[in-house]
Amino acid sequence: MTAVMQEAGAPFGAAPPSGDAIVTEGLTKRFRGGQVAVDALDLAVPRGSVFGFLGPNGSGKTTTIRMLLGLVAPTAGEYAVLGLPQAEALPKVGALVEGPAFYPYLSGTANLMRFDAADPYAVRGTVRRRVEEALERVGLSAAAGKRYRNYSLGMRQRLAIAAALLGPRELLILDEPTNGLDPQGTREVRALVKEIAADGTTVFVSSHLLAEVEQMCTHAAIMRAGRLVAQGTIASLNGGLVTRIRVETPDEPGAARVLGSLGLAEVRIEGGQVLAELGGHAPEQINAALVGEGVAVRGLAVVRPSLEDVFVGLTGEGFDVDG
Amino acid sequence: MSTAESATSTATRRTPGLVPVTETMRTTERTEEPATDHPAAGPSGPSAPSGRRSAARATWAFWRLLGSELGLTFRRPRNLVMLAVLAAVPVVIGVTLRLVGGSDDGMGGIIQAVAGNSLMLTFVSFSFLVLLLMPVAISVVAGDSIAGEAGGGTLRYLLAAPAGRTRLLAVKYLNAVVYAYAVTAVVALSALLTGLVLFPAGPVTLLSGTTIPVLDGLVRIAITVGYVGAGMAALAAIALALSTFTEVSIGAIAGTMVLVIVCQVLRAIPELGSITPYLLPTKFTNFDAVLRSPIDTGALADGLLTFGAYILLFGTIAWARFSGKDITS
Structure with missing residues (x-):
């Protein structure tokens, strides 16, 4: 089951830029309690797609995303993000994982500066401009100087999306991006995702709202109880019906x-x-x-x-x- | 490039670019890999500089993250209040000794020593603070370092940035060390200023009875700050290690304080005299070696070695725990 390579030191990155943005083979996570959160997942997310990662709450979506971001170690299986070693892939990945999390005593701007400082590839000289642009893009410019503590739920969600847009990204991983947003905010997020995808960025969106994914995605995968039920283009998924x-x-x-x-x-x-x-x-x-x-x-x-x-x-x- | 091709051709069932599980956690740390064979790093992404430029970038990025960390630490009201409280203690001690000493009813050594010279207040202040109040301040900052980020959820975003686990841990520890020295320096400065205002300046009489000039006294205060700061840095390593085991920062902070207090209790039991030299707080008070003539360098070196051992041990525990931990917060 465990398909661990022997030539661990071999250079990766043989994948051409046109390859899949995310590939997993037999990816499995068994937590210490014995509960299998993700079970032998084979996922292929094509570059340039808007990929809906669907499943009811508790079906293993967030655990999969945590593995892709290197936060949780898989029990078995392999994965590749952008065909690069993790340290080189992650700076090109913007992520929103399980809701926003920021420093309550800092302003929106200061929070974004803080996370930018954590990225070893981020250029310090351009941080002001990039932060302003990211805030502008999610419509938070007016609240940039406000403390995060005083943000509404919708503003917090937007700030998290702004953090994912701080640098030039090749892949955006958005875990339930419309959680806590009002209908207007949901529409804006959908428009933003389309806009980002139009620039060639691959967008990987997890959601438990099927209708939402259908409206903005080109591809989708469906999870149930840790297992992949189906994946493909939206048209091919619907094709059977x-x-x-x-x-x-x-x-x-x-x-x-x-x-x-x-x-x-x-x-x-x-x-x-x-x-x-x-x-x-x-x-x-x-x-x-x-x-x-x-x-x-x-x-x-x-x-x-x-x-x-x-x-x-x-x-x-x-x-x-x-x- | 040829090795890459042969690797992929031999492993037939393998999708190119897949990262083996065993590699994934550690490769996050390898930020300086020369990335010359990664054409994927296009103009839009972070470019793939090689060799020295890459190393220079990594170094700058490290200092930038440390700067961000220090900015958070030294702007946080809680940490500043602790500094202010610690700065106030020498003032309180000084004023008290001044009032008591003023009554002149033949009091004991400490008061006479302080009343006789302004520099002595620094040493007296340290011996008051080094066993409890200073450790509290250091535990709060170091114990909160990882656990606080985990509890607030910001840890997952820092690591996804990707801050790198070893790099983040190093930054967190250096930040705690800087705070430890800030605490030590603030106490020394406050005591020095209070002493100069309240007591006569002049040659210092040491514990051994010899008298040294003021300048020599200041040098000895500087040595004390260096030594006590190192002791607090050792304590910070313990707090950091505990911090990697929990998502509740108060747990790591309280855990460190319990350790410090248990050590004090153990030291007070004469039957346990044989283990006393191995307890960290025992070495905190070794700074009085600078009050001997000549300075008891043996005692200082002994303390510094102990601090080094504690830093190494608990730094390793922190790293081992943090580098392999599943971040589920």
Whole structure:
């Protein structure tokens, strides 16, 4: 099980820049109590992706992130971040781990300066500018001089994201970045993640909110009780499940007949609605056909399978069941 | 580069760049690895300088982190209050001795010695403070060093920065040593100034009865500061080691103080005389060797060796614990 290399002194970094930003092979963490937090995890996070790391609370997401950041030693398995030895990879990684943590008696600016000082690669001469830019980016400029103690929960979360953006990053690891944020803040974080990803930075976001990940991620992995349930592009994860069309109409039999004549499968009527598998049909043509046949259409929607459906389909249980 | 290729070709099932588990914790420390074969370090990332530039950068980064640490320590009101309290003690002692000595009813050695010369107050102050109050201040700063960061959660962000475990521990310890010397120097300065105001300056009469000039007396005070500071640095090593075992800083602080007090109790039991020389606080008071003529360098060297041994032992314990610890706070 333990795949430890013998040539420990061999130089790493053979991975080309185009390789995966995060790779794990059989990564396992068993805590002293015997509890297995992460069980033989094989993860591959492509560079440039926005990768959603999903799972209910207690499914091993944070432990995995702690291992990737070198805070917790794996019991078995291997991992690589940016294809570099840890000391060289971490300065290029911005991280938000299990909520914000700062010095309550320092201001936002002083806190960021403190963490910048801990990074051996950070350039001292540019720290003022970088701190200002990071605060600006998360919308905290006005509160920069305020003590952290007096920050609201949302401001604390923003400051933690600012800390992750202090330097030029190739990988951003965000553990539950929208925790404690109001809907407005959540939208801002989502926009920020998209903006960062647009610059080519790989973003690894953990979340227990499936809908949130679906909205901003290109790839996802789903964890359950320490094990990987599935991973891939959002499209491929959804691929196993079909997209349906839903027609709201007072004339259910008429609509069902039209859908059937168009060749749609699995047509069924559900109290004021007609559902069918969309297949390769264009929704607008279906609409035109319905109207052409004199069927009154009150509403028409394409129902895409959500990650929640994927999760339920794979595990046979609801997503909010704690591991 | 060829070794890298052969390594990856021989280990067929291995994904390039994977870090073996046994390596991951320690490689975090290896910040100065010449990174010439890492093309991944593009213009946006930290560049990969080699050789001396890399070493220079690492050195500057170390001083920067130490500066940040000292800034936190010496701006924190709690630490400043402790310094102020310790500075006030020699003043209180001086005023008291002055008032008592003024009554002139033939009091004992200490009062006569102090009343006779301003410099003696420094030594008297140290013998009052070195066994309890100074250790409290040092325990608070050193005991809080790792445990406080762990309890506040900031430790995980420092290590992810990545501060490096050995580097962070070294910075934390040096910070505690600087504070220990600051405490010692503040006590000496306060005592010196109080003494000069309240008592006559002039040649100092030593314990052995000989008299030395003022300048020589000042030199001996400087030696005392150096010695007592080293003793406090040894105590700081114990507090630092305890600090790596807990996330509650008060635990590490109280643990260190309990050790100091238990040592005092053990010293007071005559039957345990054989272990007394190995107890750290026993050596704290050895500074009175500077009051002999000539200076009892043997006693000082003995104390410094003991301090060195304690620093080495507890520094190793701290490192062994901290470098392999799972940070789950």
